[in-house]
Amino acid sequence: MDTVNVLRAAPLMHDVLRDLASFSADGPGVTRLLYSREWGEAQQYLMRRMTTLGFDVRCDRVGNVYGRVEGARYGAPAVLTGSHVDTVRCGGVFDGAYGIAAGIAALDWLRRTYGPPIRPLEIVSFCEEEGSRFPLSYWGSGNVTGAYDLAEAPRHIDFAGISMQEAMVAAGYGREDQALPRRTDIAAFVEAHIEQGVTLERLGHDVGIVTAIVGQKRFIVKLTGEANHAGTTPMTMRRDPCAGAAEIVAKLERMALQAGDPLVATVGRLELSPNTPNVIPGSVTFTIDVRHAEEATLSAFGDAVSRLVQEVSARRGLQAETSLWVDTAPAPMHPALYGSMERISAAKGLSPRLMTSGAGHDAQMLQTICPSAMVFVPSRHGVSHSPEEYSSPKALEDGLEVLIAMLYELAYEERLP
């Protein structure tokens, strides 16, 4: 790729981002739940906008929207970029939307600058990633990779009692004349996304190059002791599950610090019963969320967590029930792709950081069917899923620049792994 100034691509990206932010249920922030009116308007907007740009535009049966720039090698597997259009409730304007806006701007700029690619280039706006309306995530990308099957849509019910099938049909999708979402013609996937963490900002890097999306184990632990009067029960006669949970949480933190990056362990939810100031709790229920980029380490740490719970509860005469209700494997990004992105970033004078993603992304689904990569841009204070989510124009443009160069290598130079 020439060193043509890619900053001329930036205005379109900012424009699409600003427009997408306008499609939202009541604030604060942006709320664009799957198959809602606002969601449908956003996808319609993207289709109109990409049609105007001259892309071949289509949608599939679950509501994923694609824009395509045909390649010289007609019908060859495509190089795909993009992200998801849905948001959490009262989320920010960058999560998901940035990857779509950057992708549209990248394709437009590449085509205007270099003409048609060799490989087809596609941009996707996945219908759903957040799991904010129905109790599942990655409905968009999971239907593309085959992780989900359209036939299960009637089984998923939202908080208002509406099934995913009903919602999909009401939004204008799920029709037999619409293309099935499954794709087997994708050569590579590259996703730009905000970091949603503090690492890049704190360590002063311009972009993050993702080596793997972490796997996750989420435990629910219930410790049962003996509810008793806080005044009349001597310390030595207690079986206090709150004290037991405190010991576990404190030791868990030490174990995670000792394990070192990228291992994280979090107790985000904890509830005492009866939760009354003058009663020693009878039980406590809490979650332990553990993440790491390598299966073996994650698995060993999960085992250590179970042992810790057993050891503490046995010593304290507490009854422990531990259940594992999330157990996802780490999703590695492709070394050739992230190697290229690191090289590209450095060559552009940016300071890249090879890092794992502690949050889930569509790329973890796509990596099951094609070489995949992600570029992160810094999030101010690491805040995401909040109206306070913010990434500076400079940060967004740095990511765009890396994305453009990566897509150029893949689609124009066919430097595919």
Added chain:
Amino acid sequence: MDTVNVLRAAPLMHDVLRDLASFSADGPGVTRLLYSREWGEAQQYLMRRMTTLGFDVRCDRVGNVYGRVEGARYGAPAVLTGSHVDTVRCGGVFDGAYGIAAGIAALDWLRRTYGPPIRPLEIVSFCEEEGSRFPLSYWGSGNVTGAYDLAEAPRHIDFAGISMQEAMVAAGYGREDQALPRRTDIAAFVEAHIEQGVTLERLGHDVGIVTAIVGQKRFIVKLTGEANHAGTTPMTMRRDPCAGAAEIVAKLERMALQAGDPLVATVGRLELSPNTPNVIPGSVTFTIDVRHAEEATLSAFGDAVSRLVQEVSARRGLQAETSLWVDTAPAPMHPALYGSMERISAAKGLSPRLMTSGAGHDAQMLQTICPSAMVFVPSRHGVSHSPEEYSSPKALEDGLEVLIAMLYELAYEERLP
């Protein structure tokens, strides 16, 4: 006192206990909130029953009910026994009611056996002790000692928006023609009560002789850190208030164990915000309830708790707010009285245990105006404030025996301190 078999007093006690249990709002257990219909029926029942027994019966303006056996020394300060008639929601049949039933049986038996005492003997059914309807406790005994003033009744509002004044008037009290509750003519107070703890049962004692009712400090601690994504925030970049609270709770338990009996420290209520499995909490609020029978020790431990919170939060970069919202002083029982009760118990072949009361009782109000004492009987599994509350007939009768002998010494032998 002769060694006459006081067991002949037991049937009346069991009878009154059984009758009192029938006055209750819907179960499970007994619910008899201050100034409720059930509460009024219970007090009416006691007045009828005591009238039948030949006691002089009266009530005061706040609804305390008295039965009196006049003494030979007419008008001399009275020896008072009794407890409270109100209950928590879904409480047991013994808490409060036992002290009333035992007192009635004691007065009846003493009068039948020995005729009129020298000092007047009185039994009281205090209107309120639990604080279950209005946000205060000891309304009955506190009006007797002057800790409360009737004029504040309009200011206290229950969960249904009804003021204590309205409720009192609706129940038939609060009238100007009714006697003011304040008493200055009480020579001594003796209260029989269930232990509401596990100590007597676990250590195999028949009765507990209370040396002091513990003082209490209750703190509310709020730790504020930084809510962040559980996946994208490295362990070293966290300010996690849940981990901070865990460290405090774990250290608090160690400190309390080191301090030794009767010090107890309890975290009974703890709440994370936002309390979501995949979010590092932004804040945690919890209570610390500390009790001890000696003011100096309680005070020193309270200071140590404050230092612990400050040290942990400062080291972890958390913001800590600590407020002390309960701060009651220990209430000593009278050494001459509890010494006598210990001697009486041992002489009867019972195994007494000198102990502090970790729960509050009417006796802590009364001890501000006269020498006071309490006798405890074992609670099965230490359970109280529950339909499962239970003390065996044998236990109740052991306590009755000690109560009768104590009242005999005070009212018939005038062995007053």
